[in-house]
Amino acid sequence: MSGGADPHLGHWPLSIAGLAAFFGIWWLAAGLGLAPPQFLPMPQDVLRTFFDLLHEPFAGYTLGQHLWSSFLRFAMGFLLAAAIGVPLGLLMGWFEWLDRIVTPLFECIRYVAPIAWVPFAALWFGTGIGGPVLIIFAGAFPPCVVNSYRGAKYVEPRLIEAAQTLGASNLRIVAQVLLPAALPSIVAGLRVSAGLGWMSLIGAELIVASSGIGYMLVKGQSNIDTAIVMSGMIAIGLVGVAIDMLLRRAEARLLRYRHPSNS
Amino acid sequence: MAHFRPARLAVGFCTLIGVLALWYVSTSATGWIEPTRFPNPVDVWDALQQITVTGYANGRLDQHILHSVALVVMGFLAATVIGVPLGLWMGYSARAEAFFNPIFMLIRPIPPLAWIPLAIVWLGLEDASKVMVIWFAAFVPSVINSYVGVRSIEQPVLEAASMLEVRGARFVREVVVPGALPHVFTGLRLSLQASWTTLVAAELIGAFFGLGHVLTQSSLDIYPAMILVAMMTVAVCGGLMTLVLTWLEHASMPWRRKS
Numbered sequence: 001m002s003g004g005a006d007p008h009l010g011h012w013p014l015s016i017a018g019l020a021a022f023f024g025i026w027w028l029a030a031g032l033g034l035a036p037p038q039f040l041p042m043p044q045d046v047l048r049t050f051f052d053l054l055h056e057p058f059a060g061y062t063l064g065q066h067l068w069s070s071f072l073r074f075a076m077g078f079l080l081a082a083a084i085g086v087p088l089g090l091l092m093g094w095f096e097w098l099d100r101i102v103t104p105l106f107e108c109i110r111y112v113a114p115i116a117w118v119p120f121a122a123l124w125f126g127t128g129i130g131g132p133v134l135i136i137f138a139g140a141f142p143p144c145v146v147n148s149y150r151g152a153k154y155v156e157p158r159l160i161e162a163a164q165t166l167g168a169s170n171l172r173i174v175a176q177v178l179l180p181a182a183l184p185s186i187v188a189g190l191r192v193s194a195g196l197g198w199m200s201l202i203g204a205e206l207i208v209a210s211s212g213i214g215y216m217l218v219k220g221q222s223n224i225d226t227a228i229v230m231s232g233m234i235a236i237g238l239v240g241v242a243i244d245m246l247l248r249r250a251e252a253r254l255l256r257y258r259h260p261s262n263s
Numbered sequence: 264m265a266h267f268r269p270a271r272l273a274v275g276f277c278t279l280i281g282v283l284a285l286w287y288v289s290t291s292a293t294g295w296i297e298p299t300r301f302p303n304p305v306d307v308w309d310a311l312q313q314i315t316v317t318g319y320a321n322g323r324l325d326q327h328i329l330h331s332v333a334l335v336v337m338g339f340l341a342a343t344v345i346g347v348p349l350g351l352w353m354g355y356s357a358r359a360e361a362f363f364n365p366i367f368m369l370i371r372p373i374p375p376l377a378w379i380p381l382a383i384v385w386l387g388l389e390d391a392s393k394v395m396v397i398w399f400a401a402f403v404p405s406v407i408n409s410y411v412g413v414r415s416i417e418q419p420v421l422e423a424a425s426m427l428e429v430r431g432a433r434f435v436r437e438v439v440v441p442g443a444l445p446h447v448f449t450g451l452r453l454s455l456q457a458s459w460t461t462l463v464a465a466e467l468i469g470a471f472f473g474l475g476h477v478l479t480q481s482s483l484d485i486y487p488a489m490i491l492v493a494m495m496t497v498a499v500c501g502g503l504m505t506l507v508l509t510w511l512e513h514a515s516m517p518w519r520r521k522s
Contacts, residue, residue, distance in 0.1 A: 011361030018362040022369070039385060104275035105282060111498035111505075113460040115376070118467055119482035119490040124300065199374035203464045206379060214377075221380035229380050237372035 041227040049227040050234060058228060059219035061211060063235060070201060070212040071239065073129065077136025078197045085144025085193075086186055092145070093152025093182070094174050106145065114139035114200040118207050132204040132212075139200030140193040147189025151182025187251045194243050202236060213239075302488035310488035319489060320480035321472055328500060331462060331473040334390060335504070338397025339458045346405030346454070347447055353406070354413025355439055367406060375400030375461040379468055388469040393462060400461035401454035408450025412443025445519065448512040455508055459501045474500070 023043055029035060030042045037045070053063035061069070092099040117138045121131035155178055163177045179186075205214025213232055220228030283304070289295045290303035298306065314324045322330075353360040378399045379392075386392035416438065424438045466475020474497055481489035513519075 011357055014358055014361035015365045019365045022366045100271055100274040101278050103271075104278050108279075108498065111502040112494050113463045113497055113501060115460060115464040115467060116478060116494045116497045119478050120487075120494075122482055123485070123487060123490070195374075199376055202374055203376040206376065206464070206468055217377065217380040221384050224384055226381065226384055229384060233373050233377050233381065236374065236377045240374065241372045 046230045050231040073132045077133040081140035089145040089148025115203045135204040136197045140197035143189045143192040151185030152178045155181040306488035338394045342398045342401035350406040350409025354410045397458045400457040404453035405450045412446030416442035
């Protein structure tokens with residue numbers, strides 16, 4: 001299921017049978033007219049719509065333009081969450097008093113579903129870019145903080161003691177001891193963050209936006225055009241996978257840099 | 264962050280009091296933050312009384328909560344009743360994995376919220392479309408973690424089972440299920456959180472009832488106090504559901520309580 005060498009390659013005919021069953025049932029259900037094509041288009045029609053959307057604008061833009069404006073919002077919210085969340089988590093891991101003050105507040109806010117910020121996002125930012133960015137931030141922020149904090153807490157005491165013996169200041173310990181030591185945990189947190197942020201963005205765009213891939217889905221939905229909705233879902237899935245792959249690659253590179261002997 | 268000691272609890276309590284005081288000072292007392300941007304404590308208290316006593320957006324608060332929670336429980340149970348056995352099966356049978364994994368890989372990258380428009384096209388704004396969306400939200404994590412759970416069973420345990428000729432239903436009951444249970448519960452917790460977030464989103468996008476609908480209605484009415492009441496209710500319900508699941512986890516795995 002996850003990457004790496006698959007010991008079950010011998011069963012590949014079953015894999016093909018599985019896919020064939022999935023598309024066969026879909027194709028039969030659509031082809032026999034069990035549901036009108038408006039509600040259940042044939043698989044090949046969805047694929048054609050997907051490629052048509054790449055050059056024909058729908059809801060104002062082509063699929064590529066929708067994806068690009070979504071991605072820009074995502075990048076802003078995600079980077080903001082990482083830029084605030086990672087240092088906050090590290091500092092909380094070092095300064096006991098900060099941990100004690102922030103943790104109760106954080107635990108209260110954490111359980112608010114990111115999407116529940118939509119009304120305030122609309123109230124504060126109207127239809128501007130701030131709304132979606134706030135919601136992505138709400139989705140991506142908690143894993144950044146939690147993982148940096150955990151990473152900082154599990155740093156080997158020997159390293160910290162050595163730095164203290166050498167007379168390093170508090171901030172230097174955070175920046176030069178805790179940050180590098182906590183890096184694997186931080187990067188793992190960023191991956192979770194990116195996934196949640198991307199998902200929250202889709203939710204935000206379903207409700208407050210006039211462009212972006214989520215908006216395209218809503219327009220397809222109100223036109224009762226299932227082929228467009230499904231094309232949008234495929235695009236969302238592809239971008240999500242691409243973002244995760246990028247971060248996985250960054251993770252692998254960072255870990256190799258940390259343990260050159262292991263690779 | 265996880266362990267609370269009395270001293271920590273006291274500091275946390277003081278912090279919360281401090282924030283409440285800051286909130287009161289910056290809204291009611293001085294008016295630094297305009298009431299149209301963020302509500303003051305008195306308005307929130309009034310809004311809470313309004314929704315619990317006379318009702319708001321087609322119902323009282325308890326009715327909205329009951330409606331939302333009932334939908335989440337339905338979708339969550341429907342998803343996990345299929346997802347957990349499927350994940351376990353894929354974990355111990357290479358054939359089942361080969362058959363289902365490619366289909367699963369197609370569904371997995373699509374975030375649950377992206378199913379909402381499709382659910383609305385297919386099933387409308389009624390409860391059925393909510394249950395469908397929650398089903399997809401809860402299905403993926405419950406399958407993945409059950410699968411990982413079986414795969415994490417240590418090799419010596421499997422070898423011992425095969426040496427003792429523990430097979431079939433007994434193998435599943437006495438080796439697979441107990442071995443995978445910690446991961447299964449991780450999956451259930453993730454499923455439940457995803458279900459709750461997704462339901463709130465689905466209700467925000469279109470519903471006649473439920474906490475998401477309260478959020479939408481108060482947003483349309485530009486009623487910040489009610490928005491805050493609805494948000495806090497969403498948080499409290501989400502937290503309580505996770506708590507119930509944690510309790511179930513401890514109750515069903517008494518042998519792990521020490522760790």
